[in-house]
Amino acid sequence: MADYAIIGFGCAGYYGAKAIRENDPDGTITVYSEHGYSPYNPMLTTYYVAGKIPFEGLFPFGDMEKIRQELRLEVHTGARVEKVEARSRTVRLENGESRQFDKILIATGAHAFAPSFPGLDPEKAFYMRTIDDAIRLREALESHPYRTALVVGASMVGIKVVELLNNRGIRTTLADMAPRMFPLAAYESVSREIERRITRKGVHLALGSALASVEETGDGFVCSMTDGSTVQADLIVLCIGTRTNVSLVDPAEVTVNKGIVVDHDMQTPVPGIYAAGDCCEGEELQSNTSMIIGLWANAAHQGATAGANMAGGKAEFDGNFLHNITHFMDMDFIGFGDNRLTGQVVTSGHIESGLYVEAVIGEQGLVGVNILDNYRISGTVKNYLYRIMESGDAKLSPIQRGILIKEGLKPSFIEKMEGRYHG
Template sequence: MAIGRIVVVGASLAGLRAVEAARKAGFTGSITLIGAEEHLPYDRPPLSKAFLEPGDDAVEAPYFRTEELLRDELGVTLRLGSPATGLDIESREVIVGDDRVPYDALIIATGSTPRMIPGTEEVAGVHSLRTLDDAIAVREALSGGARTVVIGAGFIGSEVASGAQKRGVEVTVVEALPTPLVRATGEAMGQAIASLHERNGTALRCGTGVAAIEGDGRVERVVLADGTVVEADLVVVGIGVVPAVAWLEGSGVELDNGVVCDETLWTGVPGVYAAGDVANWFNPVLGERQRMENWTAAAEQGAAAARNALDPANAKPYGTVPYFWSDWYDVRIQFVGSPDADEVVVVDGDPTGGNSADRWVALYRRGDRLIGALAVNGQAVIMKYRVMIGKGAGWADALEFAEKKRTKAKAAAL
């Protein structure tokens, strides 16, 4: 069928890239962008990084585009501040409250929502860190010197802790698992990365959960499962996210840890594609089904989904080597590939101590193939490993490359 109307649900990075890609592909029909927040699309990574660090607390919100550009140059009809509440795939309409928005092609880019601790919804001073409004509230509390407890030692929680530490704020990180970051980097490397907290003066308590968050209308203390009490004026909950798919239940779109898609990001429903955190798609590069919660995937998938939605007969598979980064205490952590490995080997530096703990690289093996790479302050090399993974490089080739890099570095130091 001819496509004259595109609807993008989710005023996110993925949603914005879908809009831009459609126009770049020459689409001249109508585009409607539906967003639950009142804000224009904005960049999320800075919210837990530079946005929280000391400096000018009047820092501007990280919007991608102005309203004038979206409306006048890209020709987008903006429906912000009202979330999609349902989908009718028979009539091809997105339901927004009492309204129905018709589409010929639909891009689902609703992202994810943070997990919260039950019973804390009405407790002042308890926040997740997912939205711009969350970040503003957390920054204001840190500016006031709030004693801070971060629940969850993942990347978002750890970035918040880093920002608090740089402000001189008392901060404790609580992690229920004995080893943090297992899902993101694997068990072998999780503890090595987590040690950055203690090396920078942040208290880290692993292997104990939270029994209660207490206070008279406002948080005053966090009670841990082992009975420890930590006084707190601010609690930031960073215990993961879930795909934002409640509005799709009963619609006929298959849901399983997100929106289930094929390698082209198609949902199996005519005209409906998904992108970003919400998309559970088959990645042909790694040969596994993935749902990626990172900036790079959101940007690339949004554009790919729009192009395929406009020309489904010639839809191209979207494959990638996943990449994400995180900044803690002036240290850049980068990961490429998959942490689902048979073996992890440190090929440069030593994360256990000494000066080499400030820079190290680990490689991940699955079978006889290089499947992942983790670098701490290894910006000069990490993308080389990403290229190797994308080309299906063997494990022996990866180790040989790493040895050549070490040899060259030693020679340069002489």
């Protein structure tokens, strides 16, 4: 009977356990988790803080006891894994305990990253990644009459924090070192339109300006920015980015770049050691390189692939590509593909109202798309771009074409997006 370990129990860990159990009904699955929560989606934490979902809504698979019984898991919560000795397949805990396994899945995810700022006590800033972060921010908002806030980091999480603060009537400044909104996902024209809409909602933007230092006063904080300006804030929320949780592996044993490098089976170069989710690098189809793609669906696919292969099944992670789909401040923003790739730019609709689509056509066809204000076409466009990356030559099906036309895209634009236009 095989003995499996799963370290970290988020989306990837859950799907890994599920796939192991489906392929090996009799094996022993031991889960190590630093907290007692069942798997949750970090992107839902802002919805909980905003009061849009109840606390139970954070847990799509139910509570931990239900999962433990369904998958027959041996769960160790509050157990910090200090080291995975890959070659011997040994898990060492911080308390000195150790245990060998036949197969190990590392699914430790990522953590919120924020550098230290002169004058700012880290315990007086807020973050947004974990459930505990969400609980702390929600309790603070419910117990303090904040009037002003500074959110540092114009990320997909940062903008959701800005939205919930703005909805509470808190005058909010959004700061980021980047010169425009979503520079890794949006084309410049789309970035500028998003900025215009956010500003119109009452949010102050401090783009191209980083937080330099903080002075605490009796009324809150005076935040000095790198451009010489200052921002008064009662509340500071840091949404600067994330870093992978990979310290428990030895780079001399397991290849680590920004994340743990795996093959299509989600296995590291060390037999029996697998990784999945935000802690690992899988294949990015557009660049043909390994890359972290921190998406819920990506983690689910990687975890299921790893679990199946660990338990003697056969599965393969066929890669993914950069994409973002989010809704905030009464608008949809969808970005597909690497926005640094150049080519012929074609557009449809009016950027200031209604559906707007901006696509870039490279030598080999469609390489990127931005969509404003219509999430309903996102699945069709994503599927089409994925097939281009798979085969290099793909056309929309009549059904897909019909969906796009029904939602407002003109046939002439669709032909351009398919690369059948050479004007």
